[in-house]
């Protein structure tokens with residue numbers, strides 16, 4: 001889909017970047033992670049403004065139904081795509097380090113946390129929508145609000161698997177290692193769909 005590239009160009013524009021920095025105080029904005037989209041969260045079904053990072057768009061690209069819903073929400077101006085600034089990224093990384101969750105966070109997770117920080121410093125009231133325990137943990141540490149997908153009646157839990165991109169060995173999502181025990185390669189993370197029921201966090 002070539003059109004998705006056009007969305008990025010349009011919605012990651014400098015203009016929008018500036019717009020979020022001169023905004024009304026405490027405007028609620030939802031920060032959506034990959035699991036939200038893959039679990040069936042529909043941006044058009046909620047009133048709040050919503051935002052995500054370019055990496056999330058990358059991660060959902062293989063799921064055509066989800067990518068279509070995503071694209072429609074971007075076209076309608078309901079969902080924005082923005083990469084966090086470097087300063088926020090550094091702050092998110094040190095928060096993750098200080099709670100010991102940095103191993104469990106993907107680059108995408110860290111970007112979502114950083115974007116939330118950036119929005120907060122711009123006067124927004126960000127709420128991260130994620131079922132990922134590490135994201136929630138670091139968000140809490142940074143004083144950022146979060147909600148699990150069950151809040152929106154979504155019961156399909158996305159499960160993450162960690163895997164070695166070199167030798168393909170799989171690890172549990174909460175495995176403590178950042179690198180493969182067999183070959184030493186940096187582990188990656190991918191979603192695995194399940195139909196497990198969610199426990200509500202609130």
Ligand SMILES: [Zn+2]
Nearest residue numbers: 164167180183
């Ligand atoms: Zn390996």
